[in-house]
Amino acid sequence: MLMKGRYPVTRTLQYLREGDVVLKTMVKVMTVNYQNRSEASAGARNYITFKVPQIQYKNPRVQIVMFRNITPSPFLCFYLDNGEQIMLDVEGKTFMEIHERVQALVGRSQEDIQASETKQEMNTANFGPRVHNCLRRCICEVPGQVPCPSLVELPKATRGKYSGKIHREAEDAV
Structure with missing residues (x-):
């Protein structure tokens, strides 16, 4: 396979299938707010590069929106089907810390995933x-x-x- 482009490995089907965050069914929209050149947003930028494509692949019914250079501090916001919002401050965090926090807040457990598959x-x-x-x-x-x-x-x-x-x-x- 010819691998061209800015991030060729992160766009392969094998990489997308390796994602482990399956969002709960009540999550309808996920927004990521970050700055292009801010050091506080470095973890959010890496999260967008490496983890968001996997989340999009595993959750095709969730709308994911990126807001760049709008807010001074980076954060993630999850909009639920009952009208509530869950906001997650990611300023100064690494992308793995962000990933673990998202999994804990709005991710489904492995038992739930296996039960729904069966x-x-x-x-x-x-x-x-x-x-x-x-x-x-x-x-x-x-x-x-x-x-x-x-x-x-x-x-x-x-x-x-x-x-x-x-x-x-x-x-x-x-």
């Missing part, structure tokens, strides 16, 4: 490729559903092409 795997309503550990490949395998058109020919009334033709003929007749 619950997801055991859900019989899921369908999709076998790679995703689904019991059914297609919705047509569920009893009571319309079979796949590749296996059984659909009635003409349920085909869009046929029903559109009937409507056009009816309009032409009027």
